Amino acid sequence: xxxxxxxxxxxxxxxxxxxxxxxxxxxxxxxxxxxxxxxxxxxxxxxxxxxxxxxxxxxxxxxxxxxxxxxxxxxxxxxxxxxxxxxxxxxxxxxxxxxxxxxxxxxxxxxxxxxxxxxxxxxxxxxxxxxxxxxxxxxxxxxxxxxxxxxxxxxxxxxxxxxxxxxxxxxxxxxxxxxxxxxxxxxxxxxxxxxxxxxxxxxxxxxxxxxxxxxxxxxxxxxxxxxxxxxxxxxxxxxxxxxxxxxxxxxxxxxxxxxxxxxxxxxxxxxxxxxxxxxxxxxxxxxxxxxxxxxxxxxxxxxxxxxxxxxxxxxxxxxxxxxxxxxxxxxxxxxxxxxxxx
Amino acid sequence: xxxxxxxxxxxxxxxxxxxxxxxxxxxxxxxxxxxxxxxxxxxxxxxxxxxxxxxxxxxxxxxxxxxxxxxxxxxxxxxxxxxxxxxxxxxxxxxxxxxxxxxxxxxxxxxxxxxxxxxxxxxxxxxxxxxxxxxxxxxxxxxxxxxxxxxxxxxxxxxxxxxxxxxxxxxxxxxxxxxxxxxxxxxxxxxxxxxxxxxxxxxxxxxxxxxxxxxxxxxxxxxxxxxxxxxxxxxxxxxxxxxxxxxxxxxxxxxxxxxxxxxxxxxxxxxxxxxxxxxxxxxxxxxxxxxxxxxxxxxxxxxxxxxxxxxxxxxxxxxxxxxxxxxxxxxxxxxxxxxxxx
DNA sequence: CTGTTAGCGCGTTCAT
DNA sequence: ATGAACGCGCTAACAG
Numbered sequence: 177x178x179x180x181x182x183x184x185x186x187x188x189x190x191x192x193x194x195x196x197x198x199x200x201x202x203x204x205x206x207x208x209x210x211x212x213x214x215x216x217x218x219x220x221x222x223x224x225x226x227x228x229x230x231x232x233x234x235x236x237x238x239x240x241x242x243x244x245x246x247x248x249x250x251x252x253x254x255x256x257x258x259x260x261x262x263x264x265x266x267x268x269x270x271x272x273x274x275x276x277x278x279x280x281x282x283x284x285x286x287x288x289x290x291x292x293x294x295x296x297x298x299x300x301x302x303x304x305x306x307x308x309x310x311x312x313x314x315x316x317x318x319x320x321x322x323x324x325x326x327x328x329x330x331x332x333x334x335x336x337x338x339x340x341x342x343x344x345x346x347x348x349x350x351x352x353x354x355x356x357x358x359x360x361x362x363x364x365x366x367x368x369x370x371x372x373x374x375x376x377x378x379x380x381x382x383x384x385x386x387x388x389x390x391x392x393x394x395x396x397x398x399x400x401x402x403x404x405x406x407x408x409x410x411x412x413x414x415x416x417x418x419x420x421x422x423x424x425x426x427x428x429x430x431x432x433x434x435x436x437x438x439x440x441x442x443x444x445x446x447x448x449x450x451x452x453x454x455x456x457x458x459x460x461x462x463x464x465x466x467x468x469x470x471x472x473x474x475x476x477x478x479x480x481x482x483x484x485x486x487x488x489x490x491x492x493x494x495x496x497x498x499x500x501x502x503x504x505x506x507x508x509x510x511x512x513x514x515x516x517x518x
Numbered sequence: 519x520x521x522x523x524x525x526x527x528x529x530x531x532x533x534x535x536x537x538x539x540x541x542x543x544x545x546x547x548x549x550x551x552x553x554x555x556x557x558x559x560x561x562x563x564x565x566x567x568x569x570x571x572x573x574x575x576x577x578x579x580x581x582x583x584x585x586x587x588x589x590x591x592x593x594x595x596x597x598x599x600x601x602x603x604x605x606x607x608x609x610x611x612x613x614x615x616x617x618x619x620x621x622x623x624x625x626x627x628x629x630x631x632x633x634x635x636x637x638x639x640x641x642x643x644x645x646x647x648x649x650x651x652x653x654x655x656x657x658x659x660x661x662x663x664x665x666x667x668x669x670x671x672x673x674x675x676x677x678x679x680x681x682x683x684x685x686x687x688x689x690x691x692x693x694x695x696x697x698x699x700x701x702x703x704x705x706x707x708x709x710x711x712x713x714x715x716x717x718x719x720x721x722x723x724x725x726x727x728x729x730x731x732x733x734x735x736x737x738x739x740x741x742x743x744x745x746x747x748x749x750x751x752x753x754x755x756x757x758x759x760x761x762x763x764x765x766x767x768x769x770x771x772x773x774x775x776x777x778x779x780x781x782x783x784x785x786x787x788x789x790x791x792x793x794x795x796x797x798x799x800x801x802x803x804x805x806x807x808x809x810x811x812x813x814x815x816x817x818x819x820x821x822x823x824x825x826x827x828x829x830x831x832x833x834x835x836x837x838x839x840x841x842x843x844x845x846x847x848x849x850x851x852x853x854x855x856x857x858x859x860x
Numbered sequence: 861c862t863g864t865t866a867g868c869g870c871g872t873t874c875a876t
Numbered sequence: 877a878t879g880a881a882c883g884c885g886c887t888a889a890c891a892g
Binding site: 186231234235236238239244254255264271279280294298299433465476 | 574576580586588595596599602603605613619621623636637639641642775778782806807
Binding site: 189201204211235237240241 | 871
């Protein structure tokens with residue numbers, strides 16, 4: 177009666193063993209390839225398994241082996257193409273290695289991140305890849321023996337592996353480009369300064385200014401709430417207060433999108449009236465007119481690299497001390513930047 | 519020596535029970551809230567669990583309960599914002615109900631889809647949500663008692679729940695709009711006609727033509743490979759062969775992107791030289807100039823709805839015969855369409 | 861209300 | 877090379 181839909185009962189290794197006329201242990205050895213099993217027997221077991229449509233129970237197997245092939249992935253916003261690409265890179269590498277990805281969205285909320293970590297703990301995942309919001313979640317996992325790789329951002333106080341893009345380098349390149357075009361009043365839009373990304377990008381911006389002996393002006397930095405759409409409003413306020421701004425640096429793709437909309441709304445012509453550079457390159461940036469000059473990150477590769485690192489840890493193939501992989505972004509000059517006018 | 523990193527051994531319910539001076543069963547009842555447990559005892563157990571940092575083992579629990587809180591999600595391309603949004607909608611609803619999402623990307627490949635289904639089977643997931651490529655994967659799952667909800671596309675021969683967008687309706691609206699503007703030679707770009715989406719969109723296009731008594735011309739339909747970026751090339755070929763085309767209908771966001779690029783490359787002015795409508799609305803479509811008129815799908819809501827349906831099935835709250843939910847897309851008129859010139 | 865018993869499905873000793 | 881016995885961690889059934 178619990179099998180209303182005609183699904184009687186999953187076939188177990190015991191069924192296979194019986195059908196093949198051997199013991200469960202032998203069936204297990206034949207099926208997994210671990211341990212001895214006569215060739216003829218192995219064949220019989222395999223045939224029986226196939227005939228009965230046997231699918232090994234991962235749950236039972238995991239319980240026994242005390243480890244599963246599930247990797248937790250905690251990201252901030254799947255709807256942001258950046259994170260989706262990251263997840264795609266991770267999934268591909270994981271999948272090829274026979275691992276599955278449990279995806280958790282934390283929406284930039286630390287409580288949800290922690291909640292996600294706890295869930296992963298309960299699931300007994302051997303490893304996790306996270307874009308961290310706080311050190312806590314990663315620490316919690318690490319403390320319980322879960323191997324953690326931080327990606328995009330670095331937050332762990334206790335050392336753990338990480339795969340990052342050199343934000344400072346990228347931001348510096350973009351800013352330098354603007355400076356070389358003669359811009360001096362460059363607005364900088366960002367939605368967070370708690371993470372290594374925000375910090376690094378601002379640092380790169382400042383470093384470029386310093387090299388060019390241009391004074392850093394705090395009033396040119398606009399800070400908006402995370403994930404909020406008010407990059408447009410923030411830019412608007414800033415432009416009103418600082419009418420001498422000739423260029424804008426949008427520190428991520430969300431900021432870039434908001435900035436683009438605001439520039440459109442104001443009927444400012446890019447790059448004639450104002451120049452624009454973005455950090456993080458998205459497809460739309462080459463579809464608009466003019467195309468947006470941007471710091472392009474190897475996002476998918478970053479996800480893939482993180483997964484590779486984690487797998488190497490899990491397999492014991494890599495056992496060294498915590499290591500941080502740095503990926504280098506490239507600045508793509510496009511049509512949204514030009515020499516400062518007048 | 520297996521505990522190099524100082525992670526001794528996970529605390530089990532047995533440890534908690536001992537610390538609280540009760541039996542494991544009582545501890546279990548106190549912890550889960552299922553079954554009797556004296557208030558004072560419950561308190562003691564909870565305190566002990568908390569003190570020891572006990573985290574229930576989901577693997578063992580699943581083995582015992584013969585069901586887990588993992589839902590399989592099989593989609594075609596996480597890097598396509600459409601699928602990412604879908605997954606985001608699913609994840610949100612699942613997460614609120616205490617379920618996790620195992621995400622599998624099949625890249626539009628049926629073998630990988632089938633492989634994914636087998637994996638989910640092995641994982642003993644109680645349910646799965648899929649954007650189907652073939653009937654096989656879903657059938658396999660259903661046959662083993664896994665509740666399946668198809669989303670975006672419908673493929674199952676044996677009935678199963680589905681959440682779909684009314685493609686025909688949307689395509690008809692978009693095409694009618696073009697016809698009302700006087701367009702008669704409307705190119706139609708698509709990358710698949712095996713799925714309900716492609717079929718429905720073409721049907722809507724044809725239906726609109728029929729209503730307007732405009733002859734359907736097969737030569738105006740360009741078909742490209744799935745996921746391939748050659749929408750641009752295909753359009754190019756088509757435009758060369760059919761110079762009287764005055765409007766283009768891109769049947770999904772990939773096609774739209776390719777079309778947009780090709781129109782740019784040809785320096786065709788939209789909508790002056792040619793009009794454009796897209797099926798599936800993406801953010802870039804309102805960032806470009808002119809904004810692209812598009813059939814907007816409630817993608818996140820579709821994912822959410824699919825998850826709700828699945829959860830209702832799993833909880834036994836909904837037991838009726840297979841049902842298909844239809845969501846209605848809306849046509850957003852923007853600047854890329856205008857009266858046919860000349 | 862509580863403890864004892866048993867078993868989910870598998871892999872892994874340990875004998876043989 | 878094979879099978880019997882055991883246990884992974886948990887909870888459902890039962891007796892008390």
